[in-house]
Amino acid sequence: MTKIWDNIPEIKNELNEVQEIIIKNLKTKNTKSIEKVIEHLLKANGKRVRAGLLILSAKIGEYDKDRILNLAASVEMIHLATLVHDDIIDDADTRRGIESIQHKFGKDSAVYTGDFIFAKAYRLLAGDYDLEENRITDGMEKVCLGEVFQNENKFNTDITVRKYLRIISGKTAAMFGLSMYAGAFESKLGHYKSRVIGYSGYYAGMAFQIIDDCMDYTNSPDKMGKNTRVDLFNGIYTLPIIYAVKNDVDNNIKNILNKKNINEDHVQKILHYVDEYKGVEQAIQLAEKYTKKSTDLINRIGNGKYVDITQKVLQNLIKRKY
């Protein structure tokens, strides 16, 4: 796991168990391409933010370990499935028309592998939880709507901050919020407290995604621009560039983005302009506002041990390297 959980052994250990549950649930017989994709995914060993936050919020209430870890695994599996489906799309190679048959096969399988992980996630949820109440399926819908809305706004150089926020609200914040809501609700914190905790998670998710998008523009020199390039090729314009475009009255950035083909030179110029027009700085300021909203909410729950830990985690989420 990564740094977020490094100093919180009680969560880190649980996340290892969540990983075991996921592996157990995704086992298949004789379906090589599913096995391969899943192996790859599990090796990548993500941050498990959603699962970790769900467990944290559950620990604020009456923690029932088995019940909560299964729920955390299913939330993380839903996230894994969307990652598999994202990979089908966020692929600059495809846009340029280069696609080997083998590559294509991989993609075909990816569609169904994602579906398979969804089905397994829902199955893990089936029977044991009040899905109507814990609202996990609600989150799934919102993720899809966010992704579709992002897709509808590809190559839209006039995309507004408002639209960007609607996209990340769906594709990231909703699931953060519902993970924390579900954790709290399943730990008998009741509707009101669960909702406050859920909203806290929602705002943390907004901040998290904004920082994630900033990192594409601020990563260490060797990685610099790597994700940016893929996003730019795919026409995905995130907050740093949206702010920069807004501040760039001479339309320097737009003129580049509207070119038919974007090359390495263009990417470098865009990175320069985003820096000049303070796109990242402004985006970080907004992320900090969301984080404040998030921690203000969690503080309303009182000040037990796990409220304090949660508050710190929510704060640290935006302190990743930028």
Added chain:
Amino acid sequence: MTKIWDNIPEIKNELNEVQEIIIKNLKTKNTKSIEKVIEHLLKANGKRVRAGLLILSAKIGEYDKDRILNLAASVEMIHLATLVHDDIIDDADTRRGIESIQHKFGKDSAVYTGDFIFAKAYRLLAGDYDLEENRITDGMEKVCLGEVFQNENKFNTDITVRKYLRIISGKTAAMFGLSMYAGAFESKLGHYKSRVIGYSGYYAGMAFQIIDDCMDYTNSPDKMGKNTRVDLFNGIYTLPIIYAVKNDVDNNIKNILNKKNINEDHVQKILHYVDEYKGVEQAIQLAEKYTKKSTDLINRIGNGKYVDITQKVLQNLIKRKY
């Protein structure tokens, strides 16, 4: 709806209501691409075989209309979602590398539109049913595994009958079986009877898919070879061609399939060989065997009005024009 239900008004009317439930559940606000895909899907107005069979098997027991129609809608929505995802893949154009940006955008949205429909289907199921017992999520998993396995066997000219049967068992028969199982189980027919009815549905699904695959090779002259062509370009070899290859000791068919590019001429030759080597006839014989298994099972349930209707429907499923 199509002919299958034309003479059974009590099912046809219910299926119209199922359609209404689906439309109501798939409504979104301001997400044009989802709306477009869904509108298109609903216009196409499929046979609704799974929903119809679920309702039929439910009518054998204590029929609770609202409960059953929601369940039928969710099964049909899961099927719709897989159709959306199938479209991403079964596209000869893509294989030949021709893909307009607009087309590509449509595909990107299709991934998430499918996911969205899945999420909505599961949500419809959430809370109201004992998912552990009615096993719908089980069906979903099997569909994915079937599709992945089909994908792994693309362009495999040595694909065996056994492998083909494993593919269709997953991608079609499992969901037929579980639809009928769930209908029966939710109508209080108990585990034993529900299982018999479920297996009857499973075998009917095997027969249905074989006939579907035969129709690619036997359709009316104007349509002839249309689907066949797409399947052949995509390397999907179904039962008629598998049998023909088996009977074709001179490897005439394999020699064509192993060519790098298949053109119209090749398709015509393959159609000729499949006819000569009796691929379709042999496939139909197997479908008839499965249908017999299916109706033998349903007859074990007794002979009430709806058992009789179900039996006729199961028989008619393979009497589509061939």
